[in-house]
Amino acid sequence: MQTDALLHLNLNRSGRLSRRNFLQTAALGVGGSSLLSQFRLHAEDLKKEGRSCILLWLAGAPSQLETWDPKPGTPNGGETKKIQTQTPGVEIAHHWPKIAGVMNEIAVIRAMTGKEAAHERGTYHLHTGHRMMGIEKFPHFGSVVARELGDPQSDIPNFVSIGQTLSSGFLGVQVAPFIIDRPGMLPDNVVNTTSDLRQRRRLALLSQQENEFAQAGAAALVKEQSELYQKANLMMTSPRLKAFQFDDEPAAMQEAYGKSQTGQGLLVARRLVEAGVPFVEVRSTGWDMHTNVFRSMERRAPEVDQGLSQLLLDLKQRGLLEKTLVLCMGEFGRTPKINARPPAPGRDHWVRNFNLLMAGAGIKGGQVIGKTDENGQEITEDPVQVDDLFQSMCKAMQMDAEMELHTPVGRPVRLVEGGAVIKGLFG
Amino acid sequence: MQLLGYIRQTMPTRRIAQRINFSSADLDQALEQELGPATQALAEPVDDETFLRRASLDLTGQLPDPEKIAAFIKDAHPGKRSALIDELLESPAYGRKWARYWTSVIFYESEANKNRVDPQALENWLAEQFNQGAPWDYITVMLISATPERNKAVRNDYGQDYGPNNFVLACENKSTELASQTARIFMGISIKCAECHDHPFDNWKREQFHELAAFFHPYTYKMPDQTDPKVQTVVQPRFLLGEKPHEEMKADARRVSIAAYLAYNPKNYWFARAYVNRIWSELLGDGFYDVDSLGPDSEVIHKPVVNRIAANFRYKDFDPKWVFRLIMNSKAYQREIRTSDSAADLFTAVRPARLRPDVIADSVENLIGEAPSIRKEIIQAFDMNPSLPQDALEGSIQQALLMMNNRELQTRLSQSELKQRLLSLPSDTDLVQSLYLNVLARHATPSERERNLSYLRESEKRDEAVDDLLWVLLNSTEFRTKR
Numbered sequence: 001m002q003t004d005a006l007l008h009l010n011l012n013r014s015g016r017l018s019r020r021n022f023l024q025t026a027a028l029g030v031g032g033s034s035l036l037s038q039f040r041l042h043a044e045d046l047k048k049e050g051r052s053c054i055l056l057w058l059a060g061a062p063s064q065l066e067t068w069d070p071k072p073g074t075p076n077g078g079e080t081k082k083i084q085t086q087t088p089g090v091e092i093a094h095h096w097p098k099i100a101g102v103m104n105e106i107a108v109i110r111a112m113t114g115k116e117a118a119h120e121r122g123t124y125h126l127h128t129g130h131r132m133m134g135i136e137k138f139p140h141f142g143s144v145v146a147r148e149l150g151d152p153q154s155d156i157p158n159f160v161s162i163g164q165t166l167s168s169g170f171l172g173v174q175v176a177p178f179i180i181d182r183p184g185m186l187p188d189n190v191v192n193t194t195s196d197l198r199q200r201r202r203l204a205l206l207s208q209q210e211n212e213f214a215q216a217g218a219a220a221l222v223k224e225q226s227e228l229y230q231k232a233n234l235m236m237t238s239p240r241l242k243a244f245q246f247d248d249e250p251a252a253m254q255e256a257y258g259k260s261q262t263g264q265g266l267l268v269a270r271r272l273v274e275a276g277v278p279f280v281e282v283r284s285t286g287w288d289m290h291t292n293v294f295r296s297m298e299r300r301a302p303e304v305d306q307g308l309s310q311l312l313l314d315l316k317q318r319g320l321l322e323k324t325l326v327l328c329m330g331e332f333g334r335t336p337k338i339n340a341r342p343p344a345p346g347r348d349h350w351v352r353n354f355n356l357l358m359a360g361a362g363i364k365g366g367q368v369i370g371k372t373d374e375n376g377q378e379i380t381e382d383p384v385q386v387d388d389l390f391q392s393m394c395k396a397m398q399m400d401a402e403m404e405l406h407t408p409v410g411r412p413v414r415l416v417e418g419g420a421v422i423k424g425l426f427g
Numbered sequence: 428m429q430l431l432g433y434i435r436q437t438m439p440t441r442r443i444a445q446r447i448n449f450s451s452a453d454l455d456q457a458l459e460q461e462l463g464p465a466t467q468a469l470a471e472p473v474d475d476e477t478f479l480r481r482a483s484l485d486l487t488g489q490l491p492d493p494e495k496i497a498a499f500i501k502d503a504h505p506g507k508r509s510a511l512i513d514e515l516l517e518s519p520a521y522g523r524k525w526a527r528y529w530t531s532v533i534f535y536e537s538e539a540n541k542n543r544v545d546p547q548a549l550e551n552w553l554a555e556q557f558n559q560g561a562p563w564d565y566i567t568v569m570l571i572s573a574t575p576e577r578n579k580a581v582r583n584d585y586g587q588d589y590g591p592n593n594f595v596l597a598c599e600n601k602s603t604e605l606a607s608q609t610a611r612i613f614m615g616i617s618i619k620c621a622e623c624h625d626h627p628f629d630n631w632k633r634e635q636f637h638e639l640a641a642f643f644h645p646y647t648y649k650m651p652d653q654t655d656p657k658v659q660t661v662v663q664p665r666f667l668l669g670e671k672p673h674e675e676m677k678a679d680a681r682r683v684s685i686a687a688y689l690a691y692n693p694k695n696y697w698f699a700r701a702y703v704n705r706i707w708s709e710l711l712g713d714g715f716y717d718v719d720s721l722g723p724d725s726e727v728i729h730k731p732v733v734n735r736i737a738a739n740f741r742y743k744d745f746d747p748k749w750v751f752r753l754i755m756n757s758k759a760y761q762r763e764i765r766t767s768d769s770a771a772d773l774f775t776a777v778r779p780a781r782l783r784p785d786v787i788a789d790s791v792e793n794l795i796g797e798a799p800s801i802r803k804e805i806i807q808a809f810d811m812n813p814s815l816p817q818d819a820l821e822g823s824i825q826q827a828l829l830m831m832n833n834r835e836l837q838t839r840l841s842q843s844e845l846k847q848r849l850l851s852l853p854s855d856t857d858l859v860q861s862l863y864l865n866v867l868a869r870h871a872t873p874s875e876r877e878r879n880l881s882y883l884r885e886s887e888k889r890d891e892a893v894d895d896l897l898w899v900l901l902n903s904t905e906f907r908t909k910r
Contacts, residue, residue: 139820157824173821188804189828198895201882206899213905217470217764218779223821225904232827390890400485408768 002248050149051323051361051397052273055142056266057165057329058306060288061122063347064376065336066297066354068092068108071376076336078345079294087366095301098309098355104366105321106359111370111379114332114386117351119147121290122331127166129390129416136170138405141393142279144415145173148399149278155238157231160272162265163283168411170408173224174231176276177281183264184246184254192236203233223303243275244268257310260303264421266311273315273324287330292344304328312359321360325396336376353379356389364427387419395421449739451756454732458759458774461729469739470762471774475500477910478761480762483778484909486512486751488527488786490793493864512755522558524749526794527551527785528709531813532612533570537597542662544596545587552590555902563702563745567613568686570594571605574679575667603646606640610667611814613689615701618667618718631667638665642685645678649857668694690745697721699745700737706750707733710760712778712817712909719814728770764910768818780817784809787907794866794901795839809907813908831901840901841894855883858893866900 006160070093073079081094086105092100092108099106116122121132128138133182142159146168150158155179159168168176180187192199207226214222235241246254249267257263272280285302289296308328315321333354334347353372359365394401394416401416459466473481479499483491491499491791495735499709515521530550537544556566573595586592598604610618618631618639633653640662641648664681665671666688672681689698701718708714715733716726727733736753738779743749754760765776782790788805793800808825830836840846845865852858859879863871871879879896900906 074459158443167821173823176821177822178824187828188825188830191832191834193832193834198891202898202902203885205878205882206902208904209875209899209905212872212875213903213910216910218766218908218910220766221779221781221908222904225827228822228824228827229831229902232824232831235824236828236832375798389442423614 006386032154050278051325052149052278053142053145053280053325053327053393053397054266054269054273054311054359055279056262056304056326056328057163057269057281057283058287058304058328059123059283059285060119061330061332061334061349061354062287063289063293063297063334064110064353064372065334065347066093066095066293066301068096068355069110069359069372069376070094071336071374075373076338076375076377078338080297084382090366090368093297095297096305098305101298102309102312105316106357107363108355108357108368109370109384109389110353110355110368110372110421111381111383112329112333112386112389113379113383114351114354117349119331123352124166125386126331126389128169129332130385130413136411137167137415138176138413139169139175139405140166141390142177142281143171143175143399144400145279147171149397150175150277153234154276155234156240156243156272156275156277157235158277159279159281160268160277161283162261162268163281163285165281165283171405172311173230175230178303180244180268183242183261183268184244184249186245187217190241203229204313210375225311240275243271243277244321244356253314255320256314258303258306260307262303263307266307270311270314270318270320273320274318279314289334289346290339290348291341291346293334293338295344296346308357315360323339325361326359327393352377353383357391358392358396358425362426364425367424369422369424382423384422385419387416388422389419390416391419392422392425395426440692447739447742449735449742449753451753451758454736454753455758457735458729458757460733461732462772462775463771465775468772468775470765472758473763475508476869477763479511481909482508482511482515482755483868484557484782485784486515486524487518488522488524488783488789488842490790490868492868495863496868509752509756512752515868516751519558522554522556523550524786526553526558528783528813529553532705533594533597533781535812535838537599537600537874539597542583543585543587543599544593545590546593548588548590551591557747558648560746560748563740563747564686564690564698565745567690567698568683571609571613571686571689572682575600600642601639602664602801603636605643606636608638609643609685609689611719613701614667614695614697615704615716615721616697617717617722622628635665635667637662637669642666642672642681645879662854666692668692696734696748699740700733702739702745702747703737703750704733706747706814707736707754709780710751710754711774712780713773714816717816728773778817781811781820781822782907782909783813784811790906791836791901794845794897795836795843797821798839799837801833801836804833826907827902831898837894837898839850842896846893846897850890859884859896862893862900866897867903867905 004067054400065071065077066080070080070082070091072081082091083094083097083100085092085100087103090108092104114122114125115131117123127140129141130138146158159175159177161177161179162183163181164179166178210222210226242248246267249271253262254267257267262282262284269280269282312321312326315324315326332349332351335350339348340343353376369382370379371386372378373380391401403415404412405415406412451669458604476496479491479496483489499507504510527550528908530546533549534546553566557858569591573592575589575592575596576778577586578584585596587596590829595605598608607618610616617660618636637648637650641662648662648664649659650662664670666685668688670688670692676684689695702715704714705718708718715728715730721727724730736750759774760777762776764779766778767773767776779792784806787809788802791805792802808823808829849862850859852861856876859871862879863869863875883889886895
């Protein structure tokens with residue numbers, strides 16, 4: 001059994017069975033007919049191949065007034081000016097000229113309202129759809145997507161994050177994010193150092209070694225480790241590994257995304273989505289601007305402006321945008337009132353109203369949903385709760401927001417506990 | 428420090444301490460009484476070899492070598508386990524192991540600028556303290572009452588060279604951070620969310636949080652308004668249990684007084700219990716409650732047991748080694764491993780625990796010799812939050828890939844002295860036995876011996892086959908687990 005588990009049948013996304021694994025399978029005495037049936041089953045799965053999501057996470061919580069809801073000319077507006085976008089009537093902060101140029105693809109949600117104004121708690125809420133309470137660790141939305149839309153036999157992880165992120169919580173290591181730090185490079189240690197034959201013998205001996213330790217009382221740890229080794233082994237021989245590497249990516253395309261960590265991360269995200277990975281997160285840091293918000297925004301905005309606008313153009317050109325949900329957000333917003341912190345003023349944590357961007361996957365671009373008052377302190381139209389956002393994300397991913405997840409103690413919880421799909425978001 | 432010495436001397440508990448004793452047998456009795464029907468499910472006691480490996484990992488982070496294993500098994504003295512605990516507590520590796528643990532506890536979530544802190548200086552200082560047998564109240568006071576000063580003449584000199592300054596520096600000397608970290612690390616309670624609102628499930632009020640923060644503030648502390656942070660009200664310093672400092676007290680004396688309230692107010696049972704719970708959790712794989720996020724006291728499982736240990740820890744003048752001796756000499760600690768997710772059979776067995784990254788790095792270096800770059804990669808890949816319970820920790824594909832494929836690691840293993848020694852052994856049986864003793868610090872079971880022997884027989888090249896056997900044990904779950 002254990003051997004079987006470790007030497008898992010390696011069918012890749014295109015349904016091809018690699019020669020090496022065919023030999024392994026044959027060696028294990030799996031009959032031809034059962035092989036064929038597995039092959040067919042897999043082909044069924046491929047038909048269902050659906051949606052993907054790229055989440056660009058602006059860690060630290062970007063200011064709504066310096067992004068998609070500027071208030072120039074008011075006491076709270078500060079130095080930020082507004083600019084016209086491609087969409088008549090839609091105006092955003094002047095830091096984002098390139099985003100302005102692709103506004104027809106984007107829905108701006110201006111009236112988000114949350115409940116958590118501390119980084120860790122807000123990050124958790126906006127990644128899981130649940131507030132941090134009690135003992136249960138809810139999974140990252142990406143882990144739920146990986147489980148629902150990912151191919152369980154996939155030879156590369158169904159959830160990749162460029163930069164640290166939340167874990168898969170109680171959904172376990174099967175759908176945990178695979179984290180890379182250097183976009184464009186092959187992940188570390190994916191190249192086998194020995195021959196296939198020796199590797200196969202080693203793994204067979206290892207699985208027997210593991211069985212004995214499982215019987216000695218460490219069953220849970222052994223099970224987890226064998227799942228991880230199985231995944232690692234599939235990954236090592238995957239032809240899709242090249243999605244991580246820019247070797248075949250034209251230099252002009254790398255330039256277009258921008259030579260920044262965020263830009264290159266978004267390019268990897270596009271390549272991974274193209275290779276069939278259903279969820280990719282790209283993390284951009286440095287958005288917690290308690291001080292010096294105007295200068296800091298000038299420094300941080302350009303790489304996101306360039307990378308995100310290019311991503312949308314690129315996805316559209318490849319026909320991927322209609323099945324790829326693109327999200328750009330942080331954990332909450334920032335105080336409309338400008339503080340007096342030295343050396344230069346900034347904005348503190350604020351959760352009553354903030355904003356974010358959504359695009360692709362059936363979302364109607366070129367629109368703004370929700371409104372705040374002239375000081376940016378109150379929502380005046382169409383507030384969107386975190387639950388509503390998650391309902392909408394599920395709809396875009398063609399997933400059932402009402403689905404039940406089972407916690408380790410068997411308590412059923414809904415993926416999204418309330419709310420409704422944002423009105424008018426989908427065309 | 429003089430002030431502290433005075434407070435310590437006059438502790439009422441000192442006088443009764445001489446008359447009170449609490450032994451490992453008392454601990455077992457108290458625990459079994461609490462377990463009730465679950466005592467039927469008590470796991471078997473471990474054999475000598477397993478005990479030696481477990482105790483060595485727990486107290487020193489190091490595996491015993493084959494000579495030590497042989498000597499320990501051969502030793503016929505009935506008190507040998509207890510003697511081993513004493514011996515390990517006296518080795519320098521003891522202080523180092525626990526200094527690394529606490530340094531990680533303090534720095535894991537720190538957002539301080541790396542140029543303004545020195546975790547290594549803290550680790551060195553803590554190692555020295557633990558090895559000298561410094562009491563926990565002294566260590567705590569030194570950390571909390573530190574007042575690092577910036578030396579502007581030197582770039583990035585914030586006083587981080589002096590070890591004890593680094594708790595305050597890890598908190599960036601911010602009153603609010605110092606308040607929540609002091610509560611989290613030294614009391615085991617989570618009050619951080621009370622910074623913004625009243626605690627959702629607990630008694631801590633927003634004011635209480637800010638009163639504690641005011642204690643750490645050098646001047647006048649102002650609490651920001653909940654809705655408009657520009658509106659601020661002055662808050663007087665007050666400890667969580669309501670103690671107020673003398674009005675004319677200077678900032679540094681006030682910090683010493685926090686430490687005094689923390690450690691010596693007999694009503695503050697959280698302080699002693701937080702330490703006991705952490706150590707118990709590290710030793711048995713589960714705590715009586717999550718080590719740094721206790722809400723209401725009703726969350727504590729088998730509360731009478733942990734409360735008694737904590738009370739006695741106080742009577743023993745907060746001697747860290749006393750806690751190790753008490754727990755490790757108990758039957759509860761010396762049981763076989765089993766994984767259970769039910770609260771009812773908690774502590775009827777020991778939970779197999781993931782080894783900490785530095786311990787795995789040590790185990791690897793034990794096989795291949797010093798290897799800084801591999802060590803760094805292991806520390807990164809196996810990084811874990813020291814304040815999370817074992818069942819909340821997870822492995823990763825990166826860990827598997829590193830242990831399977833890292834080229835330098837494989838090459839070093841293949842060229843290691845250990846491998847040369849294995850190859851030079853006269854028989855395959857000796858080879859397999861020595862392999863297990865060196866890598867997993869135990870003898871091979873009969874089935875393991877047979878399997879490995881037949882692997883050697885069926886391999887064309889003996890040299891390669893030994894690489895394979897080493898690879899298998901290096902990649903086994905047991906290699907990175909405390910059993």
